[in-house]
Amino acid sequence: MVPPRSGRFHGSAPLGSVRWFRLVRVDSKGSRAGATPGLSWSRNPGGAGGRPCIRTGDPPSFSGFSRSQPGVFAVTEPSSEDRFVALFTGQASQFPGMGRALYDASTAAREVFEEGERALPGLKELCFEGPEEALVLTENTQPCVLAVDVAAYRAFGRKPAAAAGHSLGEYAAHVAAGSLPFAEALVLVRERAKAMQEAVPPGKGGMVVLRKLSLEEAREVAASIESGICDLANLNAPGQYVLSGEAQAMEEVVDKLGPRKALKLPVSVPFHSSLLREAGEAFAERLDKVAFGDPSFPIVSNVDARFVETGEQARDALKRQFAGSVLWEDSMNYLFDKGYRRFVEFGPKPTLARMAVSCGRAYGAGKEDFELEASAVCTPEDLG
Numbered sequence: 263m264v265p266p267r268s269g270r271f272h273g274s275a276p277l278g279s280v281r282w283f284r285l286v287r288v289d290s291k292g293s294r295a296g297a298t299p300g301l302s303w304s305r306n307p308g309g310a311g312g313r314p315c316i317r318t319g320d321p322p323s324f325s326g327f328s329r330s331q332p333g334v335f336a337v338t339e340p341s342s343e344d345r346f347v348a349l350f351t352g353q354a355s356q357f358p359g360m361g362r363a364l365y366d367a368s369t370a371a372r373e374v375f376e377e378g379e380r381a382l383p384g385l386k387e388l389c390f391e392g393p394e395e396a397l398v399l400t401e402n403t404q405p406c407v408l409a410v411d412v413a414a415y416r417a418f419g420r421k422p423a424a425a426a427g428h429s430l431g432e433y434a435a436h437v438a439a440g441s442l443p444f445a446e447a448l449v450l451v452r453e454r455a456k457a458m459q460e461a462v463p464p465g466k467g468g469m470v471v472l473r474k475l476s477l478e479e480a481r482e483v484a485a486s487i488e489s490g491i492c493d494l495a496n497l498n499a500p501g502q503y504v505l506s507g508e509a510q511a512m513e514e515v516v517d518k519l520g521p522r523k524a525l526k527l528p529v530s531v532p533f534h535s536s537l538l539r540e541a542g543e544a545f546a547e548r549l550d551k552v553a554f555g556d557p558s559f560p561i562v563s564n565v566d567a568r569f570v571e572t573g574e575q576a577r578d579a580l581k582r583q584f585a586g587s588v589l590w591e592d593s594m595n596y597l598f599d600k601g602y603r604r605f606v607e608f609g610p611k612p613t614l615a616r617m618a619v620s621c622g623r624a625y626g627a628g629k630e631d632f633e634l635e636a637s638a639v640c641t642p643e644d645l646g
Contacts, residue, residue: 347597364642375409388402412444417642424602436580441555470512490510497592498588502591622634
């Protein structure tokens with residue numbers, strides 16, 4: 263099967279459109295054993311400050327490369343033979359029209375949306391048409407993104423060796439693994455979303471993404487806030503950390519760091535913060551009523567960054583995930599430690615594939631022969 267080519271990856275400098283990544287270390291002379299000629303990191307003559315960047319043409323042809331920088335990574339063509347990890351996108355990836363092309367092109371995807379429509383009437387219209395102001399409401403976002411994740415996965419039609427899902431995406435991973443029926447998962451995540459929104463009235467909570475701060479600096483910022491609850495909610499990738507908590511605390515973060523280092527997110531729920539703990543305890547009772555099966559492949563849990571391999575483990579992890587931090591960077595490093603190197607994301611648009619590459623750069627620094635492939639399946643063109 264031709265590897266899927268989906269999404270756009272933006273690293274530390276602007277990138278052209280490239281839909282399948284492999285990271286390969288290069289030596290001081292810019293050589294890479296087995297790498298495809300003409301693919302490398304290079305200085306961008308037009309880039310700000312001459313920062314490293316990748317310049318590409320139309321895949322699979324690439325151009326505009328100069329001698330590789332030593333000790334960094336190159337992009338090469340991938341192998342299609344390695345086992346892969348399925349990644350499932352969470353909230354903030356939604357947009358009106360998502361999933362429509364998959365619905366039109368794939369019988370498997372169409373069956374997913376039809377089943378979803380039976381479980382939650384109006385789901386197809388929200389996904390395909392919006393409006394955006396309705397789609398961004400978390401009680402609509404969560405089931406809609408879940409449906410697109412599962413539709414893309416089933417359209418792809420290949421079973422992974424393992425999986426991970428970012429927040430909401432962890433539910434999609436369990437649907438893919440057969441530990442949670444799709445229709446039941448849709449209803450469950452809508453209830454999850456309502457419980458989250460009702461726990462913190464609009465305007466009382468928020469989230470802030472931190473820019474170019476280390477994990478230690480992010481922890482220090484969270485601990486220094488005095489005006490309200492401020493938790494480190496998402497540990498996504500090196501330099502990609504998100505704080506969550508009371509609205510006044512989020513304002514204090516932005517005032518302290520400034521807009522160049524702290525950006526408020528357009529959300530009304532302080533996801534993965536201690537403000538949701540009480541609501542999480544109530545939602546745990548709902549999860550106790552769900553019959554979880556054992557997943558057909560291991561799934562990395564957000565809260566532990568370890569494999570879940572039984573239905574009871576899945577239930578327990580999802581209970582704690584409600585108000586717990588998303589340890590995504592740790593999850594990726596855990597998978598790297600296990601020897602996984604190929605990742606395929608399923609969802610409305612690529613986000614986790616980029617994070618995988620970012621985590622891979624940090625993990626692979628100083629290691630010989632570390633390679634990573636990451637792609638995303640979002641449209642029929644990505645199916646190969």
